[in-house]
Amino acid sequence: MRVLYIHAERFTWDVKDPASDIRDEPISGKANNALVIFATVERGDIPDEGFLRQIARDIIDVANKVKASSIVIYPYAHLSSELARPYVAREVLNKLYEVVKSEFHGEVYKAPFGYYKAFEIKCFGHPLSELSRSFKPEGAKVE
Numbered sequence: 001m002r003v004l005y006i007h008a009e010r011f012t013w014d015v016k017d018p019a020s021d022i023r024d025e026p027i028s029g030k031a032n033n034a035l036v037i038f039a040t041v042e043r044g045d046i047p048d049e050g051f052l053r054q055i056a057r058d059i060i061d062v063a064n065k066v067k068a069s070s071i072v073i074y075p076y077a078h079l080s081s082e083l084a085r086p087y088v089a090r091e092v093l094n095k096l097y098e099v100v101k102s103e104f105h106g107e108v109y110k111a112p113f114g115y116y117k118a119f120e121i122k123c124f125g126h127p128l129s130e131l132s133r134s135f136k137p138e139g140a141k142v143e
Ligand SMILES: NCC(=O)N[C@H]1[C@@H](O)[C@H](n2cnc3c(N)ncnc32)O[C@@H]1CO
Pocket: 019, 020, 039, 040, 041, 042, 075, 076, 077, 078, 083, 084, 085, 086, 089, 112, 113, 114, 115, 116, 117
């Protein structure tokens, strides 16, 4: 999985057209002081508890470091050329959302899978406000 973390003063997303047969309810939303997780599920990623806990731990660690009051899991199919199939990708992201929600003290949101979406983001711009990660199921985290 490849992820881009943006610590945003404000983040809003607006669902547009469907982009996949596999999709969630089309719910738009917004969050303030949010760690936004643009997440691309890659071929070989699995909805395995250990793999997801490792990712969730890093997300929450960064959220606490930057003092974010919310986290947004944002399905984003643009950070890798080795995409997982939509069915697997949706399952991995929904399970990641559940793990993060169970362990983070603040609000956790998930933008809907399977749509084109408009979004507005105001990045804080401090040194930890833009980070990227690559996670592999065997547990190796590559910064
Ligand atoms: N910008 C808007 C968008 O990306 N829309 C994407 C994601 O919401 C989702 N999606 C499909 N495959 C994946 C994947 N491998 N990882 C994450 N999301 C995925 O399905 C949409 C069409 O590709």
